[in-house]
Amino acid sequence: MTDTASAPLRRTPLHAAHLKAGARMVPFGGWDMPVQYAGLKAEHEAVRTGAGVFDVSHMGEFRVTGPDALAFLQHVTPNDVSKIRPGRAQYNWLPNDRGGLVDDIYIYRVADSEFLVVVNASNIEKDWAHLNALKGSFDVQLTNESDQWALLAVQGPQAAERLAAHATPDLLAPKKNAYFAGTLFGMDVHFARTGYTGEDGYEVFVPADQAEALWEKLLETGIQPAGLGARDTLRLEAGFPLYGHEFSDDLHPLSTHYTWVAKDKAHHGREGLQSAPTQKLIGLKLEKVPVREGYPVKQGGRVVGHVTSGSSSPSLGHPIAMALVEAGAAEADTFEVEVRGKDHPATRTDVPFYRP
Numbered sequence: 001m002t003d004t005a006s007a008p009l010r011r012t013p014l015h016a017a018h019l020k021a022g023a024r025m026v027p028f029g030g031w032d033m034p035v036q037y038a039g040l041k042a043e044h045e046a047v048r049t050g051a052g053v054f055d056v057s058h059m060g061e062f063r064v065t066g067p068d069a070l071a072f073l074q075h076v077t078p079n080d081v082s083k084i085r086p087g088r089a090q091y092n093w094l095p096n097d098r099g100g101l102v103d104d105i106y107i108y109r110v111a112d113s114e115f116l117v118v119v120n121a122s123n124i125e126k127d128w129a130h131l132n133a134l135k136g137s138f139d140v141q142l143t144n145e146s147d148q149w150a151l152l153a154v155q156g157p158q159a160a161e162r163l164a165a166h167a168t169p170d171l172l173a174p175k176k177n178a179y180f181a182g183t184l185f186g187m188d189v190h191f192a193r194t195g196y197t198g199e200d201g202y203e204v205f206v207p208a209d210q211a212e213a214l215w216e217k218l219l220e221t222g223i224q225p226a227g228l229g230a231r232d233t234l235r236l237e238a239g240f241p242l243y244g245h246e247f248s249d250d251l252h253p254l255s256t257h258y259t260w261v262a263k264d265k266a267h268h269g270r271e272g273l274q275s276a277p278t279q280k281l282i283g284l285k286l287e288k289v290p291v292r293e294g295y296p297v298k299q300g301g302r303v304v305g306h307v308t309s310g311s312s313s314p315s316l317g318h319p320i321a322m323a324l325v326e327a328g329a330a331e332a333d334t335f336e337v338e339v340r341g342k343d344h345p346a347t348r349t350d351v352p353f354y355r356p
Helices: 015-020 040-049 069-076 121-133 159-164 208-220 228-237 270-274
Strands: 024-028 031-036 052-055 060-065 088-095 101-111 114-119 141-144 149-155 179-184 187-192 201-207 279-286 296-299 302-312 319-326 334-339 342-349
Touching: 015 208, 031 228, 040 052, 040 228, 052 208, 052 228, 060 069, 060 121, 069 114, 088 121, 088 270, 101 121, 101 179, 114 121, 121 141, 149 159, 149 208, 159 201, 187 208, 201 208, 228 302, 228 319, 279 302, 279 334, 296 319, 302 334, 319 334
Parallel strands: none
Antiparallel strands: 024 031, 052 149, 060 114, 060 141, 088 101, 101 114, 149 201, 179 187, 187 201, 279 319, 279 342, 296 302, 296 334, 302 319, 334 342
16 A cells, blocks of 8 residues: 655645544555544445445645536547536546556546546546646646545445434435535535445545534544555455556556446547457455465466455455456466465456455
């Protein structure tokens, strides 16, 4: 979970609150972030059985407005942005021109000609440069609002109910991917019924200067603070790809089970995406030994790929992993993963590994 970049680490508006809550902080994507508070397993289980809150304020937010806002986003992404109604959200990609991804993103439609684009923290500067380079003659305005917002992800089967007692409007009725303005503990916020854990919940956009007050109110209700460690095991169990692991500038995104994102439409990078991927992302189940990113995956003793993400699964009680392997080897039932010079048996399994 660490990133050893030499530049000074950035801090979210909740940095002091994390220290107060006893968080262990680690470098991640250029930020000083909490990896755990009470412990990874306890935080993981809190989200699977109740409600937990993550600080994801390191994510970037770009506002896209103007008469050509929709046309511009259609040009830079492969998913069909025209399908997003105001008050809804959509998962999407920013393809480059060589068959990889600049980033994977979420797009929230605020109004007919206004969108909010949320990007990965480590890619903010890269994404900003990429979008501005593609503006061309589009009548569109791009605004980087990343420093204006804090983003809190309240996730778990009890998340909506816990928030609803202190919020307006009703949080129990909106469906997944809803996006709307409201209040939480009397503060003006925006709610998005989205998340990265496989559980129900809301991501709450709040002005940065109100983030700490909102965080404290959430903790007072008994919602468990959760760190990057639990966020990673939760997303892995749900089979969610992570940029820098399953996606990158050089990995073909159609190697993954997210092929549904690429629609049949004209867009930047389409030619690169149309090339056939030579690898396929698979799920692996192991019996005892956890495996990590980069570990070799073998078939009959021959290296056919590598682990992209791996961990012990708190929900399932055994190690799991996602791995990129040669397309011709992907349908095999059994593999081996090399750990410190020793091969350990692994069984191909469906992704997601866990369904709530």
